Amino acid sequence: MINETELIEQLKRGDDTAFRTIVEQWQDMVYNTILGIVQNETEAEDLAQDVFIKVFEKIGTFKGDSKFSTWLYRIATTTALDHLRSRKRKKRSGFLQSLSGSGGEEKEQIPDFHHPGVSLDNKERAAVLFKAIDELPDNQKAAYTLHKLEGLSYRDVSEVLNTSVSAVESLMSRANQNLRKQLEEYYNKHYR
Amino acid sequence: MTQKEKIQQEIEKTLDSLNGMKRAEANPFLFTRIQARMNRKSGGWERAFSFVSKPLVALAMLALVMAMNGWSYFGNSIPAETLVSDTETASLPEFEREYKFITSTDSYDYENANDE
Numbered sequence: 001m002i003n004e005t006e007l008i009e010q011l012k013r014g015d016d017t018a019f020r021t022i023v024e025q026w027q028d029m030v031y032n033t034i035l036g037i038v039q040n041e042t043e044a045e046d047l048a049q050d051v052f053i054k055v056f057e058k059i060g061t062f063k064g065d066s067k068f069s070t071w072l073y074r075i076a077t078t079t080a081l082d083h084l085r086s087r088k089r090k091k092r093s094g095f096l097q098s099l100s101g102s103g104g105e106e107k108e109q110i111p112d113f114h115h116p117g118v119s120l121d122n123k124e125r126a127a128v129l130f131k132a133i134d135e136l137p138d139n140q141k142a143a144y145t146l147h148k149l150e151g152l153s154y155r156d157v158s159e160v161l162n163t164s165v166s167a168v169e170s171l172m173s174r175a176n177q178n179l180r181k182q183l184e185e186y187y188n189k190h191y192r
Numbered sequence: 193m194t195q196k197e198k199i200q201q202e203i204e205k206t207l208d209s210l211n212g213m214k215r216a217e218a219n220p221f222l223f224t225r226i227q228a229r230m231n232r233k234s235g236g237w238e239r240a241f242s243f244v245s246k247p248l249v250a251l252a253m254l255a256l257v258m259a260m261n262g263w264s265y266f267g268n269s270i271p272a273e274t275l276v277s278d279t280e281t282a283s284l285p286e287f288e289r290e291y292k293f294i295t296s297t298d299s300y301d302y303e304n305a306n307d308e
Contacts, residue, residue, distance in 0.1 A: 020223050023222060023223045023226060024223060027218040027222050027223075028215050028216070028217050028218050029215070030218070031216060031217070031218035031219075031222075032215045032216045032218075035216050044216075045218070045219055045222070045225075048218055048222060049222065049225055049226050049229055052222075052226050053226060053229065053230060053233075056230070115210075115213065115216060116214075116216045116217070117213040117214035117215055117216050118209065118210065118213045119212070119213070122209040122210075122213075125205060125206045125209035126206075126209040126210060126213070128206055129206050129207065129209055129210060148210050149210065149213070149215075150215075176207075179207065180203055180207070183202075183203045183206055183207070184199065184203060187199045187202045187203060188199065191195075191198065191199055191202060
């Protein structure tokens with residue numbers, strides 16, 4: 001089996017077979033990361049395609065200072081967060097339109113997100129948790145997703161987010177506090 | 193167990209609900225779709241648009257449009273000294289003779305002369 005460095009060198013030369021191998025090797029990792037952040041399967045698939053196109057176009061800028069997977073996680077996370085920002089902008093402009101009376105007066109109901117990797121007995125709880133994760137600030141959401149869904153260590157998360165391990169610890173601690181707060185509000189309303 | 197304790201228990205269970213989850217699998221045809229998108233991207237209009245939207249090309253085109261605008265404004269306003277002078281007007285019949293121009297006015301005059 002061809003090693004990672006050789007594969008990257010081949011991709012830098014524009015080799016299609018190397019590109020196919022890279023996509024097939026890392027597609028689940030990229031898709032799962034994006035899916036955790038955007039919480040929509042169709043959007044996640046489109047964004048995963050964007051990520052690999054970026055990889056093909058920007059592979060020349062990969063110097064090998066970090067692991068290839070770190071570089072890939074970074075592109076996936078940035079792409080997903082950029083998408084969330086543009087989605088928020090659209091939502092805001094839709095809200096303004098509804099205020100000006102030009103349509104969209106009904107409040108958008110966001111459907112529950114069911115991650116395909118969650119076991120059936122945890123499905124409902126996980127949907128509640130994903131709704132709470134969606135309310136987290138971007139950097140907390142990215143750190144939490146990388147750690148919880150992809151199982152990255154705090155050190156790996158810090159490399160992806162280009163920050164220190166202590167900053168990741170702080171992000172995770174704040175993310176957990178925020179999640180607890182939101183879940184408490186939810187269960188105070190819904191618990192019988 | 194109080195209501196508050198029960199809620200705390202629910203929160204803990206919910207926070208743990210992602211433990212042991214499996215990684216979501218991407219579409220098995222992801223590579224084919226990427227390839228199709230890349231082929232679309234590298235063809236026709238998108239290539240033309242990406243060329244035109246390059247800052248250097250866009251600036252060059254802007255400069256060209258402005259230069260053409262400037263030329264049409266300043267270049268077309270004929271300065272007084274380039275207007276046909278009286279002496280030049282006087283030499284026009286000579287010019288017509290030389291090149292054997294027959295204008296409609298000439299033929300009209302000619303017909304009128306015959307009538308007389």
